[in-house]
Amino acid sequence: MFTGLIMGMGRVEAADARGAETRLRIRALFPLSDIEAGESIAVNGTCLTVETFGNGWFTAYASRETLSVTSLGALKVGSQVNLERAMAMGDRFGGHIVAGHVDCLAEVAGVRPAGESRIYRLTFPLAQGRHVIPKGSVALDGISLTVNDCGPDWLEVNIIPKTQEATTIAGWTPGRRVNMETDIIGKYVERMVAPWTDRQSDRQPDAASGQKSAITMDYLREHGF
Numbered sequence: 001m002f003t004g005l006i007m008g009m010g011r012v013e014a015a016d017a018r019g020a021e022t023r024l025r026i027r028a029l030f031p032l033s034d035i036e037a038g039e040s041i042a043v044n045g046t047c048l049t050v051e052t053f054g055n056g057w058f059t060a061y062a063s064r065e066t067l068s069v070t071s072l073g074a075l076k077v078g079s080q081v082n083l084e085r086a087m088a089m090g091d092r093f094g095g096h097i098v099a100g101h102v103d104c105l106a107e108v109a110g111v112r113p114a115g116e117s118r119i120y121r122l123t124f125p126l127a128q129g130r131h132v133i134p135k136g137s138v139a140l141d142g143i144s145l146t147v148n149d150c151g152p153d154w155l156e157v158n159i160i161p162k163t164q165e166a167t168t169i170a171g172w173t174p175g176r177r178v179n180m181e182t183d184i185i186g187k188y189v190e191r192m193v194a195p196w197t198d199r200q201s202d203r204q205p206d207a208a209s210g211q212k213s214a215i216t217m218d219y220l221r222e223h224g225f
Helices: 064-069 126-131 161-166 185-197 217-222
Strands: 008-018 021-028 038-042 044-054 058-064 082-084 104-114 118-122 136-140 142-152 154-159 176-182
Touching: 008 044, 008 176, 021 082, 038 058, 038 217, 064 217, 136 154, 176 185
Parallel strands: none
Antiparallel strands: 008 021, 008 082, 021 058, 038 044, 038 082, 044 058, 104 118, 104 176, 118 154, 136 142, 136 176, 142 154
């Protein structure tokens, strides 16, 4: 598990593509010690497993599945990436729960200044819109961010100077595709209530949408409310 608080940036020293798979060698641009084979490191928000390592560098394998849903396939020698080691028991929890399992690619649609901050607007597949809410959490290339505003297939985030300095986000321009992971809690809640969403009996119309709600008094009583 990760928290979306980037430890620092790394630089790709090698990208050995073998068909639809790639093995990456990454050097950390900050002190990175006590690496262990088999540990998890998030590279641009994608959980990868350390295979080999040395003084400040490590290698990791990206499978066909990983490359099909992330932007890692676009990395080349010299590319900078965001790095975060898996959270240790007892660590300070400063971001939000990030699994390192990318949901989709989002595309930078625009960047505008807001004082010393920058506001980035990104678009994403419509299917992910139900998991993005105003003031909720989202991980973009592994960075834990708060959603300022959003719509069915877009969101905006406000990036403060410290985040611009410590991550790759300062180099994002329109057209850039980044890894996006929505809040895992929302996805679990959606899956847990799914068995009841098709119930038709005793439904009352929802005032906001005009659709009948699956949350009934019987449902609430059954679950201890």
